[in-house]
Amino acid sequence: MTDIVRTRFAPSPTGFMHIGNLRTGLYAFLFARKHGGKFILRIEDTDQERKVEGAVEMIYRTLQKAGMSYDEGPDKDGGYGPYVQTMRMDIYKQYAEKLVELGGAYYCFCDKERLERLGDENGVHTYDKHCRNLPKEEVERRLAAGEPYVIRQKVPEGVVSEYEDMVFGKISVDSADIEDGVLLKSDGLPTYNFANVIDDHLMGITHVIRGTEYLSSTPKYNLIYDAFGWERPKYMHLPPIMKDATRKLSKRYGDANFEDFIAKGYPAEAIVNYIALLGWCPKDNREKMSMQELIEAFDTDGISKSASIFDEAKMRWMSGEYLKAMSEEEFFEASREWIERAIEGKEFDVKELASLMHTRVDILSEIPEKLKFLNEFGVYDLNMYVHQKMKVDVEVAKKAVKVAICALDGLDDWTADAIKQRVTDFAAEAGMKAGQVMFCMRIAITGAQVTPGGAIEMAVVLGKRECMRRLTFSSELLEK
RNA sequence: GGCCCUAUGGUCAAGUGGUUAAGACAUCGCCCUUUCACGGCGGUAACCCGAGUUCGAACCUCGGUAGGGUCACCA
Numbered sequence A: 001m002t003d004i005v006r007t008r009f010a011p012s013p014t015g016f017m018h019i020g021n022l023r024t025g026l027y028a029f030l031f032a033r034k035h036g037g038k039f040i041l042r043i044e045d046t047d048q049e050r051k052v053e054g055a056v057e058m059i060y061r062t063l064q065k066a067g068m069s070y071d072e073g074p075d076k077d078g079g080y081g082p083y084v085q086t087m088r089m090d091i092y093k094q095y096a097e098k099l100v101e102l103g104g105a106y107y108c109f110c111d112k113e114r115l116e117r118l119g120d121e122n123g124v125h126t127y128d129k130h131c132r133n134l135p136k137e138e139v140e141r142r143l144a145a146g147e148p149y150v151i152r153q154k155v156p157e158g159v160v161s162e163y164e165d166m167v168f169g170k171i172s173v174d175s176a177d178i179e180d181g182v183l184l185k186s187d188g189l190p191t192y193n194f195a196n197v198i199d200d201h202l203m204g205i206t207h208v209i210r211g212t213e214y215l216s217s218t219p220k221y222n223l224i225y226d227a228f229g230w231e232r233p234k235y236m237h238l239p240p241i242m243k244d245a246t247r248k249l250s251k252r253y254g255d256a257n258f259e260d261f262i263a264k265g266y267p268a269e270a271i272v273n274y275i276a277l278l279g280w281c282p283k284d285n286r287e288k289m290s291m292q293e294l295i296e297a298f299d300t301d302g303i304s305k306s307a308s309i310f311d312e313a314k315m316r317w318m319s320g321e322y323l324k325a326m327s328e329e330e331f332f333e334a335s336r337e338w339i340e341r342a343i344e345g346k347e348f349d350v351k352e353l354a355s356l357m358h359t360r361v362d363i364l365s366e367i368p369e370k371l372k373f374l375n376e377f378g379v380y381d382l383n384m385y386v387h388q389k390m391k392v393d394v395e396v397a398k399k400a401v402k403v404a405i406c407a408l409d410g411l412d413d414w415t416a417d418a419i420k421q422r423v424t425d426f427a428a429e430a431g432m433k434a435g436q437v438m439f440c441m442r443i444a445i446t447g448a449q450v451t452p453g454g455a456i457e458m459a460v461v462l463g464k465r466e467c468m469r470r471l472t473f474s475s476e477l478l479e480k
Numbered sequence B: 001g002g003c004c005c006u007a008u009g010g011u012c013a014a015g016u017g018g019u020u021a022a023g024a025c026a027u028c029g030c031c032c033u034u035u036c037a038c039g040g041c042g043g044u045a046a047c048c049c050g051a052g053u054u055c056g057a058a059c060c061u062c063g064g065u066a067g068g069g070u071c072a073c074c075a
Helices: A019-034 A055-066 A085-101 A112-116 A136-144 A192-202 A218-228 A258-263 A268-276 A291-297 A312-325 A328-343 A350-357 A364-370 A394-409 A416-429 A434-446 A455-462 A464-479
Strands: A006-009 A038-041 A105-108 A150-153 A160-165 A169-174 A182-184 A207-211 A234-238
Touching: A006 A019, A006 A207, A019 A038, A019 A055, A019 A207, A019 A234, A019 A258, A019 A268, A019 A291, A055 A258, A055 A268, A085 A105, A085 A150, A085 A182, A085 A192, A085 A218, A105 A136, A150 A218, A160 A218, A160 A234, A169 A218, A192 A218, A258 A268, A268 A291, A268 A312, A328 A350, A328 A364, A350 A455, A394 A416, A394 A434, A394 A464, A416 A434, A416 A455, A434 A455, A434 A464, A455 A464
Parallel strands: A006 A038, A207 A234
Antiparallel strands: A105 A150, A150 A182, A160 A169
């Protein structure tokens, strides 16, 4: 049984997963799901030097949070394993030798020094095919003598290798521009690209989806498929995601990394939704889409050929959309720990605060700053009371705060409606506009110019006792 | 340097020979409003340059320019 579509995501466990890597995986996932195929996870851990402890677990965690379930992987055998490259090392040598037999590769005994001398004026080394046509007997003799060797690809001469990329169209490269590259290193291990070809074929990958860094070397790999007599897969190369006009996102600097965004309080779905749109656009131009909608709408035509710059501001907006789309209850659950952390164990109504925060934050980590007034209250700048349009200045504020004190002092029913009624009535009695009193009262009880809600809401949240204490403090401050 | 690729507002992008060149983010202004936010309305802002093909080019061709990728016994 062969699946019509099998795609794979092959990250290396060398650190964080930035959204560029994730997006490549996402497209492979969407493509497989869209076509009812299989999505496979393969861990490319041959680079032991750069290996990072815990990175494999991070990959599992990320895919799980991102909602990208895989059908086969290291922890989910589908009969094409093992799915971890270091566990497949014995396979490659065998295939390299087979390729020699088939005439698609040859043994090379050139040493480092000889290769060094091949550098041209640009410092580019191109192998001169020195060992390409060694007599068979000589090869066997040197092999038997235990001479170190590598196996190189025997690139056919005088041909043009071309293929049809699903996003870039026809790509063709003259074989004269393709080097007889090393397939199997002198330590018996495969080069990365050879391992890839072998793995992709053995795992039955039908559509290779990866970054454009492989766009121009793919003709070379296709020649290997050809030499083996294997069917070539289809290719979908994806343009890079940049951090600015000239630099790609980099793992090394921890740019735009998925887990950081999660830690900052971006909903995972929002991140996924945003990156899906970074380099792809659905036919109907929708923006906010669920995973299911992405799967249904995903199509190759919508993929862009040019690099895109990652824009956190837009992702932030997307995050806000997801947060606002939550029900009160969902938002309460999502924001709860952020709020609890912000109020430091004080007795405030978390539910009430959640409802205040709901339309006011794009990402959850904005919460502490917005709730700072609950913990911090002290001497503040009286200029905050000056507001032209509201016709308020420090003199008006003095009066307004007193009116608020009188209005609220005798109030026992500490609810929004009751507070509003009292303040409105007392303002009218004092010959002031309700808005003026509320404006001053809000500042008087928060000490802040900008607050997450109006005077009434702030009063309810603070509670009567704290509210009165702050009003008194402010009144005294104003009198000085 | 050789080879491969790309080029629409600040950003993401629609557009596939005839359009007033969409939409979103950001930005600015207005409305709503007890500040902020939400919501609503509106504004500023783009086809890299030069030839060619064509009645007509953002779209096709060529050449520049700019940017990216790749040329390892790294992955």
